[in-house]
Amino acid sequence: MTRTAVVICPGRGTYNKPELGYLHRHHAERLSMFQRFDAIRAEAGQETLTKLDRAKRFTVGKYSRGDVASPLIYAASLADAQALADDIEVVAVTGNSMGWYIALAAAGALSDENGFRVVNTMGTLMQDHLIGxxxxxxxxxxxxxxxxxxxxxxxxxxxxxxxxxxxxxxxxxxxxxxxxxxxxxxxxxxxxxxxxxxxxxxxxxxxxxxxxHTRLQAPVATEGRARLAADLFEQPQHPLIDGRGKVWWPDASDTHALWEYTLGHQVTETYDFTRAVQTAAREFAPDLFIVTGPGATLGGAVAQSLVQAEWRGMANKSAFFAQQEVSPILIAMGRDDQRFIATG
Missing domain, CATH: 3.30.70.250 (Malonyl-CoA ACP transacylase, ACP-binding)
Structure with missing residues (x-):
């Protein structure tokens, strides 16, 4: 029996000390994809993902940097999205903040490598400028x-x-x-x-x-558009829900407008993740909301967004957890006790 799911990709702050080694622990079979990402990093003179993920020591000062955290989270999250069980039908994809870039790749609007180029470029620009x-x-x-x-x-x-x-x-x-x-x-x-x-x-x-997501990032948005061409973007293969709650539909999306939003509005205006989750619930009514790893901290925000919308009659925390006990609707792949539900 098919299970329908909305896939939700996390943003910054989700690759922490417990996640060190995530790529090798969960996705050794996707090493060839990570090596392609490594090649892009090497061209830019940056430390490779596989080396960063294999490190013996985690330091916040290093791993919270935009040019380190962003590509690691992208690789882990995209690999998780590609590891879903065969009986799961992805009906829509969304993400939080930087997770929007991952969602673009998970939905097919960017190739794996082009998605990595977008994430690595924007993460590096954010770190280089570090405005505010x-x-x-x-x-x-x-x-x-x-x-x-x-x-x-x-x-x-x-x-x-x-x-x-x-x-x-x-x-x-x-x-x-x-x-x-x-x-x-x-x-x-x-x-x-x-x-x-x-x-x-x-x-x-x-x-x-x-x-x-404020006007202070206008210089980063401008430089991002100069470095990342609109022809990187393709028609999504799954519906995409952006940080305004807008749905980008397969075979019906203006890819130039998608580029403009991603490297314009999405960088300099408020990102409404709550609305994205609520749109996913109301428009697609999935059996599951699957939050890809690394980490599991985004699960609380997803649950709270559903409670605010009184999704399936859930109006508070107790109601949400009662629903989870009867039939889980929120799965965090970064949690070992839930991951198997999504991967089979």
Missing amino acids: GQLVYPFNGDSWTNDPDRKAALIEDVARIDAMDGHDLALSIELGGMLVLAGNEAGLAAFEASQPSVQDRFPMRLPNHAAF
Whole structure:
């Protein structure tokens, strides 16, 4: 019996110490693909993926860099997307932030190698420029019950700070019950000073993260378009859901517009991952939402996005986990206790 699935690709921050060795541990049979990626890295004078993945020691300073983390996550996530069981029918593909680039390849709108070129180029440009930074802050409580008033108040505070002289701050990513904010140091510090500490973790700065999905990234977008030609893009083989909730359909997509979105709006405007997940649920009603590895941290944002939409009547955290116990709908391939459900 066929199982339908929406594949969801993760972004930065998902290849951490526990993920070291992920490519060799889970995908030794795809070594030839990784070697093709290595060749692209070698041409640019960069350390190869296979060497990075085989390293004996993980350091945050090195592995959180855009020119290291991005290609590693791409290779791991794409390989996972290609390792799904034969009885799984992929009905749509989406991703979070950098995961959009991976989704393009997983859906066939970029070849494996061209997807890698896009990720490696943009990750390197982000690291070279490293304009601004990011932080994460929740607006929902522990029950995941939607709190639109709290969210509105936080966004109003962001606008207040952004209007201050010398301060840049904007909503970078809508991430389930979290807001990812991005800006310059003055803007980020002002927000941290204006909001209370929550769960002893938030507001939480993200190391080696630039001000993704804001106007501050305009120079990166411009350089990305100069380096990455529109003819890299092809018709997707699966429906693609972008960071606005727009669906790009197979055999009906303007590939030049897809290039413009990917290296324009997607770089400089808010990425609404919540809406992407909710669009996937409403438009495709899959049996499963499969989050590819590495890591499994994106699962919470997917679950919270579904709860906010009251998907299948789930209006809080308890309802979601009750559904998971009866019939799992969310599978994280980065979790050993769930991976087998997707790979068979």
